[in-house]
Amino acid sequence: MLIESMTRQASIELLKRARVARLGYVHDGQPYIVPMLFAYNVDYLYSFSTEGQKIAWMRADPRVCVEVDDLVTSQEWETVIVLGRFEELPPTEENETLISYAHALIQRRPVWWEPGFVKTIVDGKERPLETLYFRIRIDQISGRRGTPG
Template identity: 40%
Template sequence: MIINAITEKDCHAFLERGSIGRLGCSLDNQPYVVPVYFAYESDYIYVLSTLGQKIEWMRTNPKVCLQVDEIAGQSEWMSVIVDGVYEELPEPQYTAERAHARTLLQKQYRWWINALAERQAKGGEALIEPLFFRIHIKSISGLRAIEGAQASLKNV
């Protein structure tokens, strides 16, 4: 197996076709990672959420990351990591950005289901306030593994 870094341009193309990533945030030296649906455009990752631990943590510490991968097999995969800054998109200041996020996210069938259903499972029928946020991308890196010369156990 051969692992190569992929170009920034390829990282962007990869994020454009991706839809599920693992969002990492941290507070008081404690990391927290959750899967989320996302949409990507130029310098931003957009996510629909509800209020909970990740939002409370990101409000306190806005330094976050998102890892996205495509795994075709043990020796054939791509992985991209984005580092960035959490930006909440509340009404009414960000009405236009929220509408834009909705437009991007709704390319995914039933794009709202995981964010809202998870909260509903915890909170019952109480009114659930949807919350949009975006990650302003500060840096990006990517790796691709392809079948090739075998790495041997002797090298490990």
């Protein structure tokens, strides 16, 4: 197998076609990672959630890492790592257009609203279903590709 670097454009192409990413963030020195449905558009990854640990921790420290991969076989794959910053899109008048834009991008994906907007019970309490849109500003992007050979 041969492993090589991907160009920025090849990395962006993977972000455009991928549906699920792994979102990493840190709170008080403790790293945490969760799956995230997203859509890419011009140096941002757009997503949504409901209030919870992920949003609280990213508000406290907006530095995040996102990993996306396309695994065809053990010797044929692509992986992209994004280092960026969480940007909340609160439901304000000035964000109305941006939230509509984010919603339009995300809803192009199949079952776009799951799992972020389904009934969730944590520690015996039902989480409120109030949609919160956010985006990750891409500061750095890098990719690797494995090919047979």
